[in-house]
Amino acid sequence: MAETPLAFEIITFVVLALFFIVDLFVIGRRPHVPSTKECVQHIAFFVVMALIFGGCIWFFAGSKPAIEFYSGWLTEYSLSIDNLFVFVIIMSNFAVPKQIQKYVLSIGITIALIFRGIFILIGAALISRFTWVFFLFGAFLIYTAVKLVLGGDEDEEYHENGIIRNLRKIIKITDDYDGEKLRTTKNGVRYWTPMLIVFLTIGTTDVMFAFDSIPAIFGLTKDPFLVFTSNVFALLGLQQLYFLLGALLDKLVYLPAGLSVVLGFIGVKLIMEALHGNTLPFINGGEGVHWVPEVPTWLSLAVIVLAIGGASVASVIKMKSMESAEKA
Secondary structure (H helix, E strand, C coil), X not given: CCCCCHHHHHHXXXXXXXXXXHHHHHCCCCCCCCCHHHHHHHHHHHHHHHHHHXXXXXXXXXXXXXXXXXXXXXXXXXXXXXXXXXXXXXXXHCCXXXXXXHHHHHHHXXXXXXXXXXXXXXXXXXXXXXXXXXXXXXXXXXXXXXXXXXXXXXXXXXXXXXXXHHHHHHCCECCCCCCCCCEEEECCEEEEXXXXXXXXXXXXXXXXXXXXXXXXXXXXXXXXXXXXXXXXXXXXXXXHHXXXXXXXXHXXXXXXXXXXXXXXXXHHHHHHHHHHCCCCCCCHHHCCCCCCCCCCHHXXXXXXXXXXXXXXXXXXXXXXXXXXXXXX
């Protein structure tokens, strides 16, 4: 497998930085509720860019890393869609005005990118030194998959964590928003606005998202460049996706099931890779269990496409059948 040229990686980071700045801090700072047409155009642009980027990787480095990128991007994108459920609950719980929700999302997505970058660096360092960490990643993903299947009837209300509850007791926080401001003045007294709590809530939630997404992507590729770029492309356009799917998220009833299949498959794949590795002294005298088959890259992509695509199609079919039943 050829490595992506350094010049290509540098150009990629520059272009992605420009995309991110324009997406979040130029378009995202305009306080308005985007139309359906605007959302579709924005999302379509970044989807096409991701497909073209994967083609460039294919050209410069070969088919295997390109398929790894597509697999990682689809997985991270699917997890991001699932995470939008939580964003909807947070926005509703704190009664964030729709006009400033884009701005709140832009900050939340930036925080998510920072946390994912940190976790990617940590994950890459661990994997390069300790092959057994695959067992931990794999077990965690299987646990998460089972939790997704069994957690369908969980309470959909957001509950504040202890840090935020204690923070309310320490500092003065108003009940009303003052545009995008974190601080406001009332009767000559300075207060924090609820925006502070919203940012902290989204930030702590993003940490939990990173715990799910980073082990999943490392189960598909070990290249930090591909891990990072697949995460960035998954986060680009997420604001518009939030508004486009906001009213439909609760109708994508089978998405958690599709995600559980993907995460479970990647978890098993990681454990198989750990068993097959030849750097584990406690497995077959350090030679690994070589009869354990290696999962080909194309199979990972096929499972992801079929699981997520099948869950989406099944959700749409159920949604239409329920609408037909209501009209009857």
